[in-house]
Amino acid sequence: MEEKEKTIETPSYVTRTDLKKTMSFVLVISIVMSILIGGGVGFFAGSLMNSNNNSTNVNSAVQNLPVINEQSAVVSAVKKTNPAVVSIVISQNVSNQNSNNLFNFLYPNSSQGNSNSSGSTQQTVGGGSGFIISSNGYILTNKHVVSSTTDTYTVVMNNGKQYKATVIARDPTNDLAIVKINAQNLPTLTLGNSSNLQLGSGVIAIGNALGQYQNTVDTGVISGLDRSVQAQDPVSGAVENLTGVIQTDAEINPGNSGGPLLNFAGQVIGINTAIASSAQGIGFAIPINQAKADVASVIKNGKLIKPLLGVQYELVTPGIENSKKLPYSYGAIIVKSSTSPGIVPNSPAATAGLKTGDVILEVNGIKVNTQNTLSYLIGEQSLNSTVHLKVYTTNKNIKNINVLLNKAF
Numbered sequence: 001m002e003e004k005e006k007t008i009e010t011p012s013y014v015t016r017t018d019l020k021k022t023m024s025f026v027l028v029i030s031i032v033m034s035i036l037i038g039g040g041v042g043f044f045a046g047s048l049m050n051s052n053n054n055s056t057n058v059n060s061a062v063q064n065l066p067v068i069n070e071q072s073a074v075v076s077a078v079k080k081t082n083p084a085v086v087s088i089v090i091s092q093n094v095s096n097q098n099s100n101n102l103f104n105f106l107y108p109n110s111s112q113g114n115s116n117s118s119g120s121t122q123q124t125v126g127g128g129s130g131f132i133i134s135s136n137g138y139i140l141t142n143k144h145v146v147s148s149t150t151d152t153y154t155v156v157m158n159n160g161k162q163y164k165a166t167v168i169a170r171d172p173t174n175d176l177a178i179v180k181i182n183a184q185n186l187p188t189l190t191l192g193n194s195s196n197l198q199l200g201s202g203v204i205a206i207g208n209a210l211g212q213y214q215n216t217v218d219t220g221v222i223s224g225l226d227r228s229v230q231a232q233d234p235v236s237g238a239v240e241n242l243t244g245v246i247q248t249d250a251e252i253n254p255g256n257s258g259g260p261l262l263n264f265a266g267q268v269i270g271i272n273t274a275i276a277s278s279a280q281g282i283g284f285a286i287p288i289n290q291a292k293a294d295v296a297s298v299i300k301n302g303k304l305i306k307p308l309l310g311v312q313y314e315l316v317t318p319g320i321e322n323s324k325k326l327p328y329s330y331g332a333i334i335v336k337s338s339t340s341p342g343i344v345p346n347s348p349a350a351t352a353g354l355k356t357g358d359v360i361l362e363v364n365g366i367k368v369n370t371q372n373t374l375s376y377l378i379g380e381q382s383l384n385s386t387v388h389l390k391v392y393t394t395n396k397n398i399k400n401i402n403v404l405l406n407k408a409f
Helices: 034-052 055-063 070-084 102-106 292-301 318-323 348-352 374-379
Strands: 013-016 085-095 120-132 138-141 152-156 162-170 177-181 202-209 213-232 239-248 260-262 267-275 283-287 313-315 332-334 359-363 386-392 398-404
Touching: 070 085, 070 120, 070 202, 070 213, 070 260, 085 138, 085 202, 085 213, 120 202, 138 292, 152 177, 162 292, 177 292, 202 267, 213 267, 213 283, 239 267, 348 398, 359 374
Parallel strands: 013 213
Antiparallel strands: 013 267, 085 120, 085 152, 120 138, 138 177, 152 162, 162 177, 202 213, 202 260, 213 239, 239 283, 260 267, 267 283, 313 332, 332 359, 359 386, 386 398
16 A cells, blocks of 8 residues: 555645647747847947947957856756657557547547447547667656556657657556666656756656647756645646645646756756646756666666655644644554555555554655655665664554565555
């Protein structure tokens, strides 16, 4: 059973950024303000002339201005990474009676496919993004991009080559998935470190914008860190809590889900996953460190093996802290519901003696909070490892418990 956060306080929903059965379009008009730019340069030059009264000094001052290398850094990073960024095309069998030309309009470069004996047509119904993490064809993306077990997925490389994709793993506790294509000697991206990010740092987002503008490049900065949001699928209405995510103003559009958020060195620091649909320039990416355990497990084992603790919990919020009269403003309180017990029978948590109402404060000395959720901290561990939990028990005592993670999802 997955450990999940049931309650996360956020001001509003954000929207998934994969493009699936969506008929909306965005027209963006750019205006080049050459008059303002020219005026600014003229003012600067005029000031120099007034202060020095010498045009030679003006030319010298302009030549000695610091050279900004940001543009060349972006170009270099994009050249290095673009070959490893892919588009993921989602197809499904659609009844010929319901088939129409709407999807050709939405995806003008895609084919309707051929009718089969069942009277249906294989039709493109959505698109997302991903990036190659191993030279033998493993690709990281969002779980919600490849959530259906009946749809067909095709990976389109930057050079136009297409491969049938197989979903290898869907993370039960995070919006992550890994697919595989049958190819060798592929270009890969370098996974960076998302634990030391700084506000204002430049970033690059690459993805399959609107499901048809393949490998679109956008730039921006890190606008926020450690955000907690609720991401809602605009088609199904399904909602998932995302914690500890990166906020960016780099333009993230429908179709960008699963694509990389890069630093200017071309290293992946996040996986683009959602946008605030009621605002402009507010997008969210899952920190890459949250995906590293999944990547290592799949590459090593050929499948995802995540250790199971076996609890259902809620992260401690100010509301829970007050209502439960807890002496701590952080942690994960074990709860039960009408459909799930607080403790899974015969799970590592049950064996260790954890109880409903206990608050898990720390895992291996790390505080449990929105940045380091219980699911994330347990998911980082390997199977058959032992974790040290600091627990505030129902009888108001602190208890240190060692738990052997000998069961997996």
